[in-house]
Amino acid sequence: MQYLYVLFFLLSFYCTHTSAREVGDIADFVFADLYVDQQNFPEGAELITDNYEDYYLSQNNLNALLVSHLTIDSTGNRLSGEIWGEQINIELDEAHWVTLDGEPHIRLDVLSALGIESDFNTRTQVLVFDTRERHPSSQEKKREARKNILAAMQRKRANQLVLNDQYQWYTAPYVDVQLSASDSKQNSSASAYVSVNQDLAHHQAQIILTDSDNDKRNGRFQLSRTLTELSEYQFGDLQGLTGALLQTGGSGLGVQYGATHSSASKPLIIQGYAEPGSDVELYRNDVLFDLVRVTANGQYRFRPLQVFNSNHSYHLMIQSPDGKRVRRAVSHQAHSGYKPGQWYTNLTAYTTKASILKKRRFNPQEKYLNSQLNYVVSARDEINLGGEWLENTRQKTFLWYLGWERANRATDAKWSLKAGGHEQFHYDLKWLTPLSSTQTLSLASQRGYGQFGKENINTLNYEQTFNRWQLSSTLGLSQINQLHYKSVDGYLSYQADSGSVSTNVSQIRGDDAHEQQYSMIGSLFGNWGRARFNWNKSTGLFEQHSLALSYANQFSGYHGSLQLRRSFTQRRNTTSFSLSKTFDAMAVNASATYHESNGWQFGLSCSFSFYGPRPLSTISSQSGRQSSSVKLRAFYDRNNNQRFDEQDQYLPDIAVMMHGNKVDTVPHPQARTVLHLPANRPVTLEVEHNELDVLYLQPQFGLIEADLHPGAQPIVDVPFHLQFEAEGIISLRNADGKLADLTGRVALQLTREISGEQTIIYTESDGFFFFDKLKQGKYHLEVSSHYLAQKALTCDPCQLRFTLDENSEQLVILDDLTLFPTPPEQPKS
Numbered sequence: 001m002q003y004l005y006v007l008f009f010l011l012s013f014y015c016t017h018t019s020a021r022e023v024g025d026i027a028d029f030v031f032a033d034l035y036v037d038q039q040n041f042p043e044g045a046e047l048i049t050d051n052y053e054d055y056y057l058s059q060n061n062l063n064a065l066l067v068s069h070l071t072i073d074s075t076g077n078r079l080s081g082e083i084w085g086e087q088i089n090i091e092l093d094e095a096h097w098v099t100l101d102g103e104p105h106i107r108l109d110v111l112s113a114l115g116i117e118s119d120f121n122t123r124t125q126v127l128v129f130d131t132r133e134r135h136p137s138s139q140e141k142k143r144e145a146r147k148n149i150l151a152a153m154q155r156k157r158a159n160q161l162v163l164n165d166q167y168q169w170y171t172a173p174y175v176d177v178q179l180s181a182s183d184s185k186q187n188s189s190a191s192a193y194v195s196v197n198q199d200l201a202h203h204q205a206q207i208i209l210t211d212s213d214n215d216k217r218n219g220r221f222q223l224s225r226t227l228t229e230l231s232e233y234q235f236g237d238l239q240g241l242t243g244a245l246l247q248t249g250g251s252g253l254g255v256q257y258g259a260t261h262s263s264a265s266k267p268l269i270i271q272g273y274a275e276p277g278s279d280v281e282l283y284r285n286d287v288l289f290d291l292v293r294v295t296a297n298g299q300y301r302f303r304p305l306q307v308f309n310s311n312h313s314y315h316l317m318i319q320s321p322d323g324k325r326v327r328r329a330v331s332h333q334a335h336s337g338y339k340p341g342q343w344y345t346n347l348t349a350y351t352t353k354a355s356i357l358k359k360r361r362f363n364p365q366e367k368y369l370n371s372q373l374n375y376v377v378s379a380r381d382e383i384n385l386g387g388e389w390l391e392n393t394r395q396k397t398f399l400w401y402l403g404w405e406r407a408n409r410a411t412d413a414k415w416s417l418k419a420g421g422h423e424q425f426h427y428d429l430k431w432l433t434p435l436s437s438t439q440t441l442s443l444a445s446q447r448g449y450g451q452f453g454k455e456n457i458n459t460l461n462y463e464q465t466f467n468r469w470q471l472s473s474t475l476g477l478s479q480i481n482q483l484h485y486k487s488v489d490g491y492l493s494y495q496a497d498s499g500s501v502s503t504n505v506s507q508i509r510g511d512d513a514h515e516q517q518y519s520m521i522g523s524l525f526g527n528w529g530r531a532r533f534n535w536n537k538s539t540g541l542f543e544q545h546s547l548a549l550s551y552a553n554q555f556s557g558y559h560g561s562l563q564l565r566r567s568f569t570q571r572r573n574t575t576s577f578s579l580s581k582t583f584d585a586m587a588v589n590a591s592a593t594y595h596e597s598n599g600w601q602f603g604l605s606c607s608f609s610f611y612g613p614r615p616l617s618t619i620s621s622q623s624g625r626q627s628s629s630v631k632l633r634a635f636y637d638r639n640n641n642q643r644f645d646e647q648d649q650y651l652p653d654i655a656v657m658m659h660g661n662k663v664d665t666v667p668h669p670q671a672r673t674v675l676h677l678p679a680n681r682p683v684t685l686e687v688e689h690n691e692l693d694v695l696y697l698q699p700q701f702g703l704i705e706a707d708l709h710p711g712a713q714p715i716v717d718v719p720f721h722l723q724f725e726a727e728g729i730i731s732l733r734n735a736d737g738k739l740a741d742l743t744g745r746v747a748l749q750l751t752r753e754i755s756g757e758q759t760i761i762y763t764e765s766d767g768f769f770f771f772d773k774l775k776q777g778k779y780h781l782e783v784s785s786h787y788l789a790q791k792a793l794t795c796d797p798c799q800l801r802f803t804l805d806e807n808s809e810q811l812v813i814l815d816d817l818t819l820f821p822t823p824p825e826q827p828k829s
Helices: 002-017 060-067 108-116 136-158 785-791
Strands: 028-036 038-047 056-058 070-072 078-081 086-091 098-102 103-108 117-121 126-130 160-162 174-185 188-200 204-212 220-227 229-240 252-259 270-273 279-284 287-293 299-301 314-318 325-330 345-351 367-377 381-391 394-405 414-421 425-434 441-451 452-464 469-480 483-498 499-510 514-526 529-539 543-553 558-566 570-581 589-594 600-609 627-636 653-656 663-666 671-678 685-688 697-698 703-706 715-722 724-731 749-753 759-762 769-773 777-783 793-795 799-803 811-813 818-823
Touching: 038 136, 038 759, 056 060, 056 098, 060 070, 060 103, 070 279, 078 108, 086 108, 103 108, 108 117, 252 367, 279 469, 287 483, 287 514, 287 529, 314 769, 441 685, 627 685, 627 703, 653 671, 671 685, 685 697, 724 799, 749 769, 759 769, 777 785, 785 793
Parallel strands: 028 126, 160 703, 627 715, 724 811, 724 818
Antiparallel strands: 028 038, 038 056, 056 103, 070 078, 078 086, 098 103, 117 126, 174 188, 174 600, 188 204, 204 220, 220 229, 229 252, 252 345, 270 299, 279 287, 279 314, 314 325, 345 367, 367 381, 381 394, 394 414, 414 425, 425 441, 441 452, 452 469, 469 483, 483 499, 499 514, 514 529, 529 543, 543 558, 558 570, 570 589, 589 600, 627 671, 653 685, 663 671, 685 703, 697 715, 724 769, 749 759, 749 777, 777 799, 793 818
């Protein structure tokens, strides 16, 4: 009987102090990616589970990952020890831990008692620990992550070539052509429009030629060049020029030099060239503000705008006859961008007595010269000193002037003042102050000599914006010679997600005039198409009353538009219809118009562009007005000097991608030209090589960044080098010499001896590792000594050496590496 008591005592003792389950026969291993405080730990974590619901972490792995000294006491069911400077002593339940071959493993959710939240995603096999930044490696990992980001940026820059915009003596031109013809009962006509875009004499050249049966040959020639980010100059047939205090015609043969910004005191003149027959829409704050059609000579022009209120933003939408819509920014930045203490100059000079290509129906005989010196006093203030000379049929005037411009934030007042004279006193004052975040008040006062004689014009403007509405009203008092005028102007607009509408009412009363103008313009667009209406009515000297309605839509690859116009003044209707189709080579447009007075008129036009040296093979419906190009020379840089030598092999089969699409290229002997790169904005080109027998030949510059002016064509050498891949296996043997099922994430360090460049990777959980994009040279691979010390492991061999050159296989299989547990130290005798 006493033996039974002893047996019962032993069983009770065992059950009390050995409550963990042994799961060696049923446990499965799971290797998880590990994140601690949102930082990736590449070594990962090895978990076990016996039911795929509860997951356990070994005591050794727990201490290695958390940098702790914790022990699971199998005799007292307790977790105790030290973690991050704190002593821990927690009682465990029998379900909180298990053993595998006698080694204790703790369940993940028990870590919450240590203030560590854990989450294991069984689908992605990602283990996340949140220690609230208490883990010793959290800050170190963050610093390491920042270093990796910087290193990645450096590698990207090393693999990226940034092209500087350069002007050349001559580049092959892009040529845009539009040919059109029309026929009616009264007459038949034909016209041609040609635009050439290229570099000439180290300048950007813009050449436009027009010719028609109804008008003599006309055109425009202009050379321009950007000197710095803040200054440029242009020469040739200029337009859109404005004076400081004197009113000028604004166009002629001349030169303009100076800052790229527009003076705040000058009106904004929006004009340019586009394909004849295009509709040009002017938007103010994304609300349709005005609309013009490009004339047969390719020109468009809007009425001058006062843009001293910098809260307004303007842009153009140009819709060509084939339905393509192109957005163009309208820049009217009033601040020069120079720093305090800097000087800069402006020079404008032109004459209408001569031209290069521009022909005039009448010659106003005007000469103009303005030289201005500017000094930046502070980040807000600039002063100007200049002299201005003007000679035309009305006057011959010279004056000196002094200016002061203050540009502030949107919440502060700003002003622009210029004053001067010689025989007469001239001034131009513009002042604006915000009343609130949605209200502004501005004043403008001018005194000088204008188109009709002596002028003194004063206006007061109030603007308010609320939600989608914009409201403005202007009061004016003017004197021209001895006549006095009063004016009132009101503007109201509404912007919606699918369109906008605006209306304008103005009235002028004077000693010899009484005029009223009313206008309303709006647009509406959606999946159904785009509609516009434009209503105008004016009374007084020039009476006019008209309404225009238009509708346009894309359908089955065609673009169709219908326009109805009613002239209430002449009591006549005009109906026009157009249909266009864009092919790869050209765009074709057919139109039919019915005038109640003249009957039917039919028109046909086609537009295309081509690259000068290859007109037939490069003919395209894509315009080249705002295009640049790059000539690429790809070669196998055998001697690694990054220069194309005679012995280097030219690589013709390269692919150039932009925005994920292959771009058009023109082959040349030992070169290839990339066409139709967008100019005046950054673009990124990706260079790839597609020869099947040398797939491992890769470019030194896989990315090419370019921001070029229209017509630019830089020459770029792209050296290619052989790149290799290396792979291998590292295995782990247990203490009994058997291979372990999983090796774990082992840290490996690869060093390129010639440059000292180092790469650290972690193997897969099964011990497989892989290196790619290896250059030619000698390498040595070693297991991280820190990893070996941390895991109490040794290796044989611990290093591998190999050489990569032209005689190597593209994929190199390395010898196996083997890890062993570090044998315990023998006690000293």
